Amino acid sequence: AQKITQTQPGMFVQEKEAVTLDCTYDTSDPSYGLFWYKQPSSGEMIFLIYQGSYDQQNATEGRYSLNFQKARKSANLVISASQLGDSAMYFCAMRDGRDDKIIFGKGTRLHILP
């Protein structure tokens, strides 16, 4: 069965430092997609970045990059030069090729310190 694990319930990082949020996944399907979403205190869910299982290169979107290590089944989110506005809950999610549901990890709450 599909599974997404985020082992860091909370993190505190100094402003302007880089941040790595961990995500590991489990699926038996060779075709899958991995997503990261941000949920600020206002509650909305904001899409950040996507990585397909067959993509040759790690995905990047501005200050966000996804460190995709297929053999280790990890898809860590890297935020470069963190900003105060990055303080939020971050969710890793996965869809595999067998069905269309997208499942989410329990999230990591990131606090950026001034």
Added chain:
Amino acid sequence: DSGVTQTPKHLITATGQRVTLRCSPRSGDLSVYWYQQSLDQGLQFLIQYYNGEERAKGNILERFSAQQFPDLHSELNLSSLELGDSALYFCASSVAGDGNEKLFFGSGTQLSVL
């Protein structure tokens, strides 16, 4: 603004009651997903519809039901409500619901069961 509209934003009701949550997907999106977010369970996938048909089912309780109408809006019906059903209910949409399209989330309906 994601383009996904959820109503109502807040709902307060009593145990044993029935409520209906409504979702209008982004224009052109055929697929609708429902998620339940509670503090201890994270984001739980409930159900997905594509162009009026149920496509994938998660851990949705028998007391809960959903449907997608010909105009593509969707409703989530929750009946015989219990205190534990208090949560933030999200609707999300995507164009086709397959492949690896990102989901666009509504702002959610906060349900409080007293």
